[in-house]
Amino acid sequence: MQTEELEDYILAHIDPESETLARLDRETHLFHLRPRMCSGHLQGRLLKMFVRMIAPRRILELGTFTGYSAMCLAEGLPDGGELHTIEIDDELEDFIRTHLAQSPTGDKITLHIGDACDILGRTDIGTFDLVFIDANKRQYCEYYDLVFDLVTPGGFIIADNTLWDGKVVEPGRKIDAQTQGILDFNDKVARDSRVEKVILPLRDGLTIIHKKE
Secondary structure (H helix, E strand, O other), X not given: OOHHHHHHHHHHOOOOOOHXXXXXXXXXXXXXXXXXXXXXXXXXXXXXXXXXXXXXXXXXXXXXXXXXXXXXXXXXXXXXXXXXXXXXXHHHHHHHHHHHHHOOOHHHEEEEEOOHHHHHOOOOOOXXXXXXXXXXXXXXXXXXXXXXXXXXXXXEEEEEOOOHHHHHHOOOOOOOHHHHXXXXXXXXXXXXXXXXXXXXXXXXXXXXXXXXX
């Protein structure tokens, strides 16, 4: 069975995406370059399910893009839960805020525009039960170091794109800066005895990291 057929089967047998998310996905594809960066239906439902299982009160996301993954993560939050999401591209701000205003989970989401490394250095950022990393691949190791102490003991870090379209194992591959960033991150996490970790081969790879208590 072809991968596309299998994905169609999966999408037909999981919870549908909301009308708000479907509109956001459609407009992302219509109006933005690299729409593949949008998490999409399957990964979005998985992110929401992770939140249901982990039951965090506070979530941090690095790399908002157009806001799809933030909305999915926020869907799983309990009343009073909050999500902080950081996007470096200020040209996306109006688009993101427009769609957050239309979302039933928008009131749980705080958007920060700026460099994640600068924002994470603030003393008032607080701690988080779950961190989702999906920003500049060159800086994944730096992000990991910056967020680690912000994650509560027993909390989780989820990193997206950790198989990088298969480039991590391509024979004779040309290693560009983004690929090298992912390779360094994967090796760093694999060596880190402070965490438990597993990589899921979903889309571009998701690494699930549990910070030991």
